[in-house]
Amino acid sequence: MADRITAARVIVTSPGQNYVTLKLETASGLSGIGDATLNGRELAVASYLEDHIVPMLIGRDPARIEDTWQYLYKGAYWRRGPVTMTAIAAVDVALWDIKAKAAGMPLYQLLGGASREHMLCYTHADGTDIAHALEAVETKRQRGFRAIRVQAGVPGLKRIYGVHAPGESHDAPQDAPSEGDWDTPAYLRLAPQLFAAVRDRFGPELTVLHDAHHRLSPNEAAQLGRSLEPYGLFWLEDSVPAEDQAAWRRLRQMTTTPLAVGEVFNSIWDAQTLITERLIDYIRSTIVHAGGITHVRRIADLAALHNVRTGFHGAADISPVTMGAALHFGRWVPNFGIQEYAAHPAQASEVFTWDWSFADGYLHSGEAPGHGVTIDETAAARYPYKRRYLDVNRLKDGTMWDW
Ligand code: KDG
Ligand code: MG
Numbered sequence: 001m002a003d004r005i006t007a008a009r010v011i012v013t014s015p016g017q018n019y020v021t022l023k024l025e026t027a028s029g030l031s032g033i034g035d036a037t038l039n040g041r042e043l044a045v046a047s048y049l050e051d052h053i054v055p056m057l058i059g060r061d062p063a064r065i066e067d068t069w070q071y072l073y074k075g076a077y078w079r080r081g082p083v084t085m086t087a088i089a090a091v092d093v094a095l096w097d098i099k100a101k102a103a104g105m106p107l108y109q110l111l112g113g114a115s116r117e118h119m120l121c122y123t124h125a126d127g128t129d130i131a132h133a134l135e136a137v138e139t140k141r142q143r144g145f146r147a148i149r150v151q152a153g154v155p156g157l158k159r160i161y162g163v164h165a166p167g168e169s170h171d172a173p174q175d176a177p178s179e180g181d182w183d184t185p186a187y188l189r190l191a192p193q194l195f196a197a198v199r200d201r202f203g204p205e206l207t208v209l210h211d212a213h214h215r216l217s218p219n220e221a222a223q224l225g226r227s228l229e230p231y232g233l234f235w236l237e238d239s240v241p242a243e244d245q246a247a248w249r250r251l252r253q254m255t256t257t258p259l260a261v262g263e264v265f266n267s268i269w270d271a272q273t274l275i276t277e278r279l280i281d282y283i284r285s286t287i288v289h290a291g292g293i294t295h296v297r298r299i300a301d302l303a304a305l306h307n308v309r310t311g312f313h314g315a316a317d318i319s320p321v322t323m324g325a326a327l328h329f330g331r332w333v334p335n336f337g338i339q340e341y342a343a344h345p346a347q348a349s350e351v352f353t354w355d356w357s358f359a360d361g362y363l364h365s366g367e368a369p370g371h372g373v374t375i376d377e378t379a380a381a382r383y384p385y386k387r388r389y390l391d392v393n394r395l396k397d398g399t400m401w402d403w
Contacts, residue, residue, distance in 0.1 A: 002061040003028045003102070008054040010036070010046050013380035016171055016345025018042045018388060019319040021375050022049055022090035024098060026062050032097030033375055035288045035321035036090035038082055040177075040390040048087040057091065063102070065095045069294045085266035085291045092292025093325045097370040107328035107371045111297070118362035119330040121314070121341040122147035122209055122234070126163045129153055130190075130197050137198060137206075146361035147207035147234060147338060152194045154186045161213040161391070161403055170388075171345075177389035182401045184220055191224055195231035204232065209260075211237040214402040215393070218247040218254075225255025234338065235260040235282055235311065241402060242270070248279040258282065263313035266290050268299045275299075275306050282311035282337050288322040289313070293329060300333050309337030316342045320352040324373035327356045327365040339363055351379045 007025040012018070020036040036045045053072065060068060072088045073079065100107040108114055125140045125148050127133030133152040140148050151162035159165055159180045191210065198208055210233060216224060221239035228236060237260040240247045251259065262284035265271055274280045283303050287296050300310055310333055312326050323341070330336050341363060344352075354373045355366025366372040393403040 003030070003063065005057050005060050005062050008049075008057045009377075010049045010054070011375060011377055011380050012042065012046050012385045013351055013383045014171075014386045015347035015351045015380075015383040017316055017348065018385055019348070019351075020046050020090075021319065021321060021380075022094050023375065023377075024057065024062065024091075024094040026098060028102075030062070030098050030101050032062075032094040032101065032370060033321055033373065034090035034093030034095075034097070034292070035319040035325075036086055037288060037317060037319050037322075038086045039317035040388065041083065042385065044083050045086045045090075048083050049090060053087055053091065062095055062098045065092065065099060065294060068092075068095060069292070073291070080267045080269065082264075082266050082289055085295075086289050089288050089290065089292035089295075092294050093287060093321065093371070096293050096325070101370040104369050106365065106367050106369060107325070108331035108365055111293075111329065111332040114331050115334050116331065116336065118364045119327060119336060119339045120147060120361065121145075121339045121358070121363045122149055122207065124149050124151070124162070124342050126151040127153065128163060128165065129155075130194050133194060134197060134201055137202065141202070141206070144358070144360050147209065149209040149211060149340075150194060150198055151211065152190065154183065154190045156186055157181050157183055159391075161393070162211060171386070173386040174388050177392045180391050180393045180403065182215060182393045182395055184216065187215075188220060188223055188227070192227040192231070195228055195233070199231050207234045209234045209237065212239040214238045214241045216240055218244075218250045221247075221251050222254030225251065225257040225259075228257050229255065233257055237261065237284070238263070245273040245279075248274055249277065252279045260284055260311050263289075267295065268302060271299055272302070275303050275308050278306050278308070280308060283308050284311050284313050286313040286318060286322060287325050287329065288318060293325060296329065300329075300335060304335040309335045311337045312339055314340030314342060316344055320344055320348060320354045321371070321373045321375075324354050324356050324366075324371040327363055328371055330363075331365045347383065351376055351383065
């Protein structure tokens with residue numbers, strides 16, 4: 001007889017970072033969890049799940065992952081969007097977790113088995129100026145990282161994306177976003193100096209990446225890409241806002257620096273033009289924000305046909321649950337490129353346990369049945385939700401800009 005879902009709970013917790021997790025339980029005694037965290041808009045997804053999806057799940061056969069995905073996607077009528085696709089992802093990943101546990105297999109085996117033993121990952125190094133950024137790179141190298149995303153403060157700007165001010169809190173509740181400032185010409189002068197200094201100190205072999213976080217026009221992004229060509233970046237990420245897919249046609253013709261995009265995408269339709277016209281080298285859509293394993297598998301397959309590789313988002317707001325699912329996915333996916341890995345806050349390990357691990361520059365999926373991540377609901381309750389926002393950015397004259 002088919003198993004059925006008997007309980008579905010949404011767990012909101014903030015162990016140094018807000019995380020939303022969906023836990024499903026079945027009549028046969030299995031359970032699975034999926035991540036539903038949408039940074040800065042967490043409670044919208046929690047409500048979407050609790051108020052609209054959970055009642056539909058009770059009684060369903062957990063084995064019918066594809067049918068449940070289509071039921072939630074087509075059944076909503078209002079397609080796509082980050083809230084909907086994150087909620088669907090949470091259900092999808094919890095169901096894959098249950099299916100793999102029912103089979104007694106690590107999840108990557110269900111996807112088709114291992115294509116590799118471990119996954120190359122990159123972490124972040126940043127500094128308020130170039131000298132501090134170089135010190136941060138050295139620290140990360142000493143911890144074993146072989147690939148490092150480097151960001152540095154820009155002279156004249158107070159605070160910018162990716163550069164942590166000393167003593168800055170990431171955990172205090174907020175009633176409004178913090179504001180950064182922005183000056184494109186100053187940034188375009190700084191970036192090649194930063195990577196010249198990185199190559200000068202660390203040599204040609206270190207794998208380096210950079211994130212422009214959606215702030216440039218196509219022409220500015222082309223200037224940046226060209227100015228970074230001598231330093232052989234693994235990728236330049238999010239140089240122009242991803243909504244403007246036509247911009248990438250121009251950018252692609254202007255620079256040979258490899259291009260990555262997609263952390264804000266939530267469906268294959270966001271990436272279709274970029275992939276099929278081969279305008280990017282790496283697709284960064286993540287399991288949690290792009291409809292779960294069931295949908296990201298379709299994105300990865302489309303990408304494989306067009307020589308585009310994966311490079312999934314893995315900042316600290318990507319919970320340990322998504323990291324577990326992503327590493328099983330990465331173990332299998334034939335066109336794997338790299339996995340981002342910014343360590344989670346220390347308290348997260350009181351709430352979640354995980355089977356994945358980091359060693360010598362690589363991430364390992366683990367071999368536990370399912371995706372290998374669990375949540376302790378009692379520990380989660382010790383860390384109540386704190387309202388927090390992603391930052392916003394303004395030009396010097398006050399104009400709102402992309403952060
Ligand atoms: O929640 C948003 C962050 O995860 C994002 O801004 C981090 O750009 C990012 C990255 O590349 O990790
Ligand atoms: Mg990014």
